[in-house]
Amino acid sequence: xxxxxxxxxxxxxxxxxxxxxxxxxxxxxxxxxxxxxxxxxxxxxxxxxxxxxxxxxxxxxxxxxxxxxxxxxxxxxxxxxxxxxxxxxxxxxxxxxxxxxxxxxxxxxxxxxxxxxxxxxxxxxxxxxxxxxxxxxxxxxxxxxxxxxxxxxxxxxxxxxxxxxxxxxxxxxxxxxxxxxxxxxxxxxxxxxxxxxxxxxxxxxxxxxxxxxxxxxxxxxxxxxxxxxxxxxxxxxxxxxxxxxxxxxxxxxxxxxxxxxxxxxxxxxxxxxxxxxxxxxxxxxxxxxxxxxxx
Amino acid sequence: xxxxxxxxxxxxxxxxxxxxxxxxxxxxxxxxxxxxxxxxxxxxxxxxxxxxxxxxxxxxxxxxxxxxxxxxxxxxxxxxxxxxxxxxxxxxxxxxxxxxxxxxxxxxxxxxxxxxxxxxxxxxxxxxxxxxxxxxxxxxxxxxxxxxxxxxxxxxxxxxxxxxxxxxxxxxxxxxxxxxxxxxxxxxxxxxxxxxxxxxxxxxxxxxxxxxxxxxxxxxxxxxxxxxxxxxxxxxxxxxxxxxxxxxxxxxxxxxxxxxxxxxxxxxxxxxxxxxxxxxxxxxxxxxxxxxxxxxxxxxxxxxxxxxxxxxxxxxxxxxxxxxxxxxxxxxxx
Numbered sequence: 045x046x047x048x049x050x051x052x053x054x055x056x057x058x059x060x061x062x063x064x065x066x067x068x069x070x071x072x073x074x075x076x077x078x079x080x081x082x083x084x085x086x087x088x089x090x091x092x093x094x095x096x097x098x099x100x101x102x103x104x105x106x107x108x109x110x111x112x113x114x115x116x117x118x119x120x121x122x123x124x125x126x127x128x129x130x131x132x133x134x135x136x137x138x139x140x141x142x143x144x145x146x147x148x149x150x151x152x153x154x155x156x157x158x159x160x161x162x163x164x165x166x167x168x169x170x171x172x173x174x175x176x177x178x179x180x181x182x183x184x185x186x187x188x189x190x191x192x193x194x195x196x197x198x199x200x201x202x203x204x205x206x207x208x209x210x211x212x213x214x215x216x217x218x219x220x221x222x223x224x225x226x227x228x229x230x231x232x233x234x235x236x237x238x239x240x241x242x243x244x245x246x247x248x249x250x251x252x253x254x255x256x257x258x259x260x261x262x263x264x265x266x267x268x269x270x271x272x273x274x275x276x277x278x279x280x281x282x283x284x285x286x287x288x289x290x291x292x293x294x295x296x297x298x299x300x301x302x303x304x305x306x307x308x309x310x311x312x313x314x315x316x317x318x319x320x321x322x323x324x325x326x327x328x329x330x331x332x333x334x335x336x337x338x339x
Numbered sequence: 340x341x342x343x344x345x346x347x348x349x350x351x352x353x354x355x356x357x358x359x360x361x362x363x364x365x366x367x368x369x370x371x372x373x374x375x376x377x378x379x380x381x382x383x384x385x386x387x388x389x390x391x392x393x394x395x396x397x398x399x400x401x402x403x404x405x406x407x408x409x410x411x412x413x414x415x416x417x418x419x420x421x422x423x424x425x426x427x428x429x430x431x432x433x434x435x436x437x438x439x440x441x442x443x444x445x446x447x448x449x450x451x452x453x454x455x456x457x458x459x460x461x462x463x464x465x466x467x468x469x470x471x472x473x474x475x476x477x478x479x480x481x482x483x484x485x486x487x488x489x490x491x492x493x494x495x496x497x498x499x500x501x502x503x504x505x506x507x508x509x510x511x512x513x514x515x516x517x518x519x520x521x522x523x524x525x526x527x528x529x530x531x532x533x534x535x536x537x538x539x540x541x542x543x544x545x546x547x548x549x550x551x552x553x554x555x556x557x558x559x560x561x562x563x564x565x566x567x568x569x570x571x572x573x574x575x576x577x578x579x580x581x582x583x584x585x586x587x588x589x590x591x592x593x594x595x596x597x598x599x600x601x602x603x604x605x606x607x608x609x610x611x612x613x614x615x616x617x618x619x620x621x622x623x624x625x626x627x628x629x630x631x632x633x634x635x636x637x638x639x640x641x642x643x644x645x646x647x648x649x650x651x652x653x654x655x656x657x658x659x660x661x662x663x664x665x666x667x668x669x670x671x672x673x
Binding site: 076082132135136139141142143145146147149150151152153154156157158160161270274277278280281285311314315318321322325326329 | 459639646
């Protein structure tokens with residue numbers, strides 16, 4: 045018998061997971077929309093973010109170290125993205141997009157195995173940060189404070205990115221470069237720099253997602269990135285590539301569907317995600333909020 | 340340096356690979372460090388061949404080759420271990436099953452072109468892996484399929500024992516040559532020309548009156564059949580089938596093999612599989628590297644360097660060197 049007591053926390057968990065995935069998918073979508081690259085290393089950057097927060101919380105022993113860890117993670121992952129774009133991807137523009145996909149695939153292997161080499165393969169435990177322990181009363185249910193916090197911070201970040209891209213002056217430059225890079229260049233935009241910073245922003249978002257999720261995973265292991273990457277891809281297929289709102293919608297749909305199916309039969313939660321993706325492909329191949337076209 | 344720019348050949352030239360290949364490949368068995376390695380290289384060259392048919396000739400990056408390979412391996416393995424069917428029946432069923440799965444997966448995947456296609460193949464790869472993992476009564480779940488025997492190949496008149504590595508190598512070699520010849524003929528056929536035309540310009544091919552979706556779908560299924568052959572033979576080779584085969588990483592290994600050898604030419608499959616398997620074996624020989632999968636780190640670095648500097652793979656590189664050598668000779672005699 046499924047009661048409201050079971051249903052409601054699962055629904056919230058589904059939304060929480062969905063927001064987290066949407067955070068990653070936003071970065072993925074941003075990079076795809078701008079550079080036309082499907083970033084296979086995105087999951088690895090997420091994993092790097094999680095390990096970075098773990099390291100910060102180990103090294104820094106004072107209250108509020110989680111916040112410092114998050115900020116450091118954002119900065120360092122942004123830097124990693126910057127380096128990747130400058131030294132690897134920038135040489136690949138103008139080649140068939142397949143090669144860019146392949147290079148990020150190689151990068152994924154290197155990052156993942158590099159982390160395995162440095163941190164070992166045993167799971168690294170990471171508890172909920174002390175300032176977010178306990179539960180909060182939402183009227184209908186008691187919900188863990190930390191989960192609520194990740195939900196709010198995730199949504200705020202996605203909104204901020206959306207506002208930045210769609211409403212700010214700098215965002216207009218980014219969109220212009222994505223739409224028609226040649227014209228943008230003619231008008232004096234340094235598109236090369238726009239590419240670099242977009243990739244850095246996308247990487248930072250992946251790192252933030254990893255950092256936020258890290259305390260909920262239980263034990264950090266180096267393959268966590270690939271599992272999340274596949275779910276991200278599905279979100280992007282469902283929501284529509286290159287759309288931030290699509291990423292959010294797709295993420296929440298997938299998260300809720302996954303959580304709900306998990307109540308009925310645990311293994312079903314993965315199958316249902318595939319089914320959702322299959323249905324979208326059959327009836328709306330460009331994704332829910334996609335702009336159409338095959339790219 | 341795209342594939343298929345060859346000119347018309349005579350009948351003899353077309354059948355030449357059939358003669359040359361055994362001459363080159365049989366000595367390989369004696370040279371390689373381990374007696375099983377030669378057969379493994381030929382087997383892994385099959386999915387790589389299927390991958391090259393899709394990427395090099397059709398322009399589709401199939402990231403889920405591993406799962407199709409695993410479907411073939413599981414089908415053959417289960418039939419052999421539980422129902423003791425004839426080895427040929429198992430192989431044929433493995434091929435057929437991979438074809439059927441490719442038919443379904445391909446139907447969904449070709450709906451989206453370009454990079455989304457790759458994502459979809461990856462997603463379906465995970466779906467198949469997950470099914471194998473969960474369906475314990477059929478596949479054995481995490482335990483895999485045990486008790487596959489390749490001792491008796493009944494040919495009616497006499498029975499050949501495939502257990503000795505050389506016998507099995509010859510058995511695999513025959514299948515490999517058959518498959519290779521099939522693909523080589525395919526890309527020279529009008530069908531192959533349409534595929535290559537679509538790779539160059541899908542719009543133009545559509546304008547002439549070809550439906551790209553149908554052609555891509557057929558190419559997808561054909562590659563699935565070849566991949567299934569590889570899987571069936573792999574079940575016989577290992578005498579065991581495990582779920583790790585369906586893991587997306589197997590597909591990734593196939594991608595690496597193809598890029599290593601050369602993605603625009605069919606011999607690239609053989610070169611790539613050979614060098615990859617030899618290299619992995621070599622790297623794992625160092626205890627420092629086999630720990631924590633550090634050999635994978637090395638392969639990742641090699642892969643990135645390949646994509647950046649040698650996109651034609653080893654074959655393409657050799658071709659370039661040859662061109663430079665011949666050009667310099669001409670420049671000396673202007």
